[in-house]
Amino acid sequence: MSAYVTEALHPQQDRDVLRELVDWLEEEHGPITASENAAVREELRGLAAEHAQRRGRTAGQGGEGGLQ
Known part of the structure; x- marks a missing residue:
């Protein structure tokens, strides 16, 4: 229980x-300014979209991560 x-x-x-x-x-x-905050959030959205795209592209490749 303690470890939990x-x-x-x-x-x-x-x-x-x-x-x-x-x-x-x-x-x-x-x-942090509002414009800095907005820029970071936009960058994070872009990274999330890129990761989602990569996961979709590599889903059928047996876990190779898309490396060839």
Whole structure:
């Protein structure tokens, strides 16, 4: 049971560490602007679309990842 609880806490610990990093970076460089946020979200959408396309392309290739 203890291992289960410990494992369940890992995502929260990861978020806490990430929040601490973001806070520190904002202290050093200022807060993230709306345009920076929009640019990052657009880039993430593009990456997600590229990954989805690659998964679709490699689904029938026996897990080779599309490498030939």
